[in-house]
Amino acid sequence: MKEFWEKALLGPLETLSKSVLSVLPNVLAMSIILLVGLVAAWSIGHVVERLLRVIGLDHLTNRLGVNAALTRGGVKADPSHLVGRTVYWLVVAFAVLAGLGALNLQPLNQFAQSFLAYLPRLFTATLILVAGYLLSNFVSQAVLIAAVNAGIPPARLVAACSRWGVQLVAVAMALEQLSIAQNIVVVGFGIMFGGIVMAAAIAIGLGAKDLAKEFLEKRLSNKSRERAPDDLRHL
Amino acid sequence: MTAAETPLTPETQAKVQEIGETDVLVGIPSYNNTDTISHVVRAVSAGLAKYFARSRVVLVNSDGGSSDGTPEAVAKAVVDLGTLLISEQQSPLHKIITPYHGIPGKGSAFRTIFEIARRLKAKACAVVDSDLRSITPEWIELLARPVLEEGYDYVAPYYLRHKYDGTITNSIVYPLTRALYGQRIRQPIGGDFGFSGKLAEHYLEKHVWESDVARFGIDIWMTTEAIASGARVCQSFLGAKIHNPKDPTADLAAMLVQVMGAVFALMEEHQPVWEGVKGSNPVKLFGFQYDVGVEPVNVNVDRMISSFRQGLADLEPIWREMLAPGTVEGLLPLKDCPLQAFRIPDGLWARLVYDVAASYHHRVMPREHLLKAFTPLYLGRTATFVLETQGLTSSEAEGRIESLCQAFEDRKPYLVERWQAPFA
Numbered sequence: 001m002k003e004f005w006e007k008a009l010l011g012p013l014e015t016l017s018k019s020v021l022s023v024l025p026n027v028l029a030m031s032i033i034l035l036v037g038l039v040a041a042w043s044i045g046h047v048v049e050r051l052l053r054v055i056g057l058d059h060l061t062n063r064l065g066v067n068a069a070l071t072r073g074g075v076k077a078d079p080s081h082l083v084g085r086t087v088y089w090l091v092v093a094f095a096v097l098a099g100l101g102a103l104n105l106q107p108l109n110q111f112a113q114s115f116l117a118y119l120p121r122l123f124t125a126t127l128i129l130v131a132g133y134l135l136s137n138f139v140s141q142a143v144l145i146a147a148v149n150a151g152i153p154p155a156r157l158v159a160a161c162s163r164w165g166v167q168l169v170a171v172a173m174a175l176e177q178l179s180i181a182q183n184i185v186v187v188g189f190g191i192m193f194g195g196i197v198m199a200a201a202i203a204i205g206l207g208a209k210d211l212a213k214e215f216l217e218k219r220l221s222n223k224s225r226e227r228a229p230d231d232l233r234h235l
Numbered sequence: 236m237t238a239a240e241t242p243l244t245p246e247t248q249a250k251v252q253e254i255g256e257t258d259v260l261v262g263i264p265s266y267n268n269t270d271t272i273s274h275v276v277r278a279v280s281a282g283l284a285k286y287f288a289r290s291r292v293v294l295v296n297s298d299g300g301s302s303d304g305t306p307e308a309v310a311k312a313v314v315d316l317g318t319l320l321i322s323e324q325q326s327p328l329h330k331i332i333t334p335y336h337g338i339p340g341k342g343s344a345f346r347t348i349f350e351i352a353r354r355l356k357a358k359a360c361a362v363v364d365s366d367l368r369s370i371t372p373e374w375i376e377l378l379a380r381p382v383l384e385e386g387y388d389y390v391a392p393y394y395l396r397h398k399y400d401g402t403i404t405n406s407i408v409y410p411l412t413r414a415l416y417g418q419r420i421r422q423p424i425g426g427d428f429g430f431s432g433k434l435a436e437h438y439l440e441k442h443v444w445e446s447d448v449a450r451f452g453i454d455i456w457m458t459t460e461a462i463a464s465g466a467r468v469c470q471s472f473l474g475a476k477i478h479n480p481k482d483p484t485a486d487l488a489a490m491l492v493q494v495m496g497a498v499f500a501l502m503e504e505h506q507p508v509w510e511g512v513k514g515s516n517p518v519k520l521f522g523f524q525y526d527v528g529v530e531p532v533n534v535n536v537d538r539m540i541s542s543f544r545q546g547l548a549d550l551e552p553i554w555r556e557m558l559a560p561g562t563v564e565g566l567l568p569l570k571d572c573p574l575q576a577f578r579i580p581d582g583l584w585a586r587l588v589y590d591v592a593a594s595y596h597h598r599v600m601p602r603e604h605l606l607k608a609f610t611p612l613y614l615g616r617t618a619t620f621v622l623e624t625q626g627l628t629s630s631e632a633e634g635r636i637e638s639l640c641q642a643f644e645d646r647k648p649y650l651v652e653r654w655q656a657p658f659a
Binding site: 063138141142144145146147148149151153155156 | 486487488541542545546549550553598599600601603604607608610611
């Protein structure tokens with residue numbers, strides 16, 4: 001009876017306690033890493049935010065139209081705060097990964113390695129999206145002003161098309177960078193772009209052929225039939 | 236790049252060495268001007284022979300690579316002095332025909348002329364456009380003699396022009412330059428100037444030859460630099476200015492970018508000079524003044540107003556970024572007012588131009604976008620001027636320009652305030 005008691009009941013308990021005792025240092029290490037990580041994340045995030053405010057990031061982004069776009073998108077925080085929070089969560093993510101690594105469990109280690117290997121792609125995709133957004137703002141503003149100065153009536157439509165065109169390219173590039181459904185993105189982009197061109201060709205061919213004819217006649221013959229004489233000398 | 240490094244071709248250098256020194260140098264920038272340049276060269280030659288008979292004189296043609304035989308036309312152009320009753324023995328006229336280097340444009344052509352003037356130690360220089368049809372020999376005297384004999388450093392032209400000729404000058408550059416620097420130079424971007432050899436050297440020392448100054452901006456740059464450097468400035472009455480259109484294909488927006496860009500860049504450079512200036516003073520005017528008929532100019536007010544209104548409809552968000560809120564509010568009633576009631580008043584226009592200058596300074600958006608977005612506003616103001624001066628003679632219209640200048644001068648404290656701090 002005593003033997004049964006020791007082997008059947010105390011044995012597994014002893015094994016379990018040994019296992020728990022062997023994991024405890026790892027759990028303690030994970031807790032310490034998480035705690036330090038959280039403190040570091042808060043500090044670094046705070047410092048980054050203050051630093052960006054000092055160097056005038058908000059002023060610069062305001063000039064570039066980013067602040068207005070954020071407000072339009074319902075984001076009330078300024079870019080310095082957003083970058084600070086992003087850095088905070090990045091450090092937290094690293095701390096969590098490092099903490100899980102401290103547990104030394106095989107599946108978690110593999111996940112951490114995969115995530116770390118994916119980070120550069122994520123970073124590049126984010127950069128592409130931000131650059132694409134800024135470029136689309138610049139291009140659409142330039143197109144809008146040029147279209148108004150040229151007297152093209154749907155100036156805003158032309159500008160909006162140019163904005164969405166640039167942003168579409170940026171999104172396609174970012175998705176490709178993230179290796180998300182690469183073929184679908186390329187094919188989808190091709191179909192959409194080709195569709196737009198074809199739609200425009202059909203629209204001009206059927207709906208605005210006279211306008212196109214008149215436009216080409218004016219350009220090629222270098223004279224305007226309807227325009228009243230205007231030889232204003234500006235300089 | 237220092238002044239000594241301004242490039243000249245070996246042939247030009249040899250010619251300069253052969254001539255040695257000169258008293259009077261007249262420069263003519265050109266690019267495909269074969270139909271007018273012979274007349275200009277003959278007028279200059281006659282002017283030098285008649286009024287500077289005992290001086291050493293040089294004519295420089297700085298060409299931008301014409302393909303229509305402009306340099307050959309300059310070389311062949313001769314004037315029969317006998318028919319002009321010029322019999323006095325004169326020193327020979329040296330002609331230097333040279334290509335220029337750098338960005339294609341009038342500014343780069345002038346740079347070569349300045350360099351030749353520096354190497355020849357010219358005492359007085361003049362530059363005249365190659366597309367002039369109304370130039371006479373007297374122009375050369377009027378541009379060079381105030382420098383040579385009266386001790387002036389810079390001679391600006393004073394033309395009789397049609398009331399709708401030179402609208403950028405009348406509505407922006409003249410009022411703004413006058414209010415900024417306090418000198419009433421009526422044609423600050425006239426195109427034909429006289430200047431001393433000393434001032435030519437000063438121009439060469441400036442590092443502006445890769446900027447808009449090298450193109451349309453050269454005229455306002457020369458005038459402003461002369462004023463800001465403390466040079467003695469005067470004007471000469473040249474009569475009517477009749478010339479070929481500057482560039483039939485030139486885009487108005489591009490023209491505004493270059494001229495306004497140069498004016499605003501100069502404002503940044505010379506802020507200490509203009510900040511404290513109040514009011515303005517008349518500038519000495521040489522020459523016998525007379526009235527003359529000028530070429531009529533056709534204008535299409537409807538098109539200008541519709542350009543403005545399209546700007547108001549499509550560019551309003553951009554205008555709100557570059558103009559003060561009160562300025563935009565002042566423009567809004569023009570969206571649907573009757574054509575004959577369309578007006579951008581003097582005071583509003585002055586504030587608007589000052590807002591654009593301040594926005595350029597504070598870089599509220601890419602500068603090229605800012606200046607191009609200004610185009611419909613300029614057309615709106617030009618339409619206002621045309622509507623206000625219908626039925627007036629050119630000299631009567633001058634009174635309207637005078638009151639606009641007064642509005643710019645009165646609102647200068649607003650500019651200083653805006654220049655120092657961005658819009659709230």
